[in-house]
Amino acid sequence: MAEVFDIDEACTYLKLAKPTLYKYVRVGAIPAFKMGRVWRFHKQVLENWVKQRVETDTTARTKRSRLAKSH
Structure with missing residues (x-):
């Protein structure tokens, strides 16, 4: 079964x-999803989310760097 975090665990994990x-x-x-009144987060989904953010941010910085060098 997938590991599920509550809000405090997710904050600690993500350092937010x-x-x-x-x-x-x-x-x-x-x-995220709610169980009753409590937000929950699947650890694996958060890991994938972080990886996607890193890839997106890296790509954006690379494009800005290339544009800056061409001017």
Whole structure:
């Protein structure tokens, strides 16, 4: 079975402040689901989310760097 975090565990895992994580959840920027009144996070889904963020950010920085060098 997949490991599931509550909000405090997810904050610790991602090294985010609780208000920041709640903001990401509220705007749909981070994958989460509710069980009753409590937000839950699948560890593997969070790992995939982080990997995607790294790839996206790295690609964006590479493109900006190439544009800066061409001008």
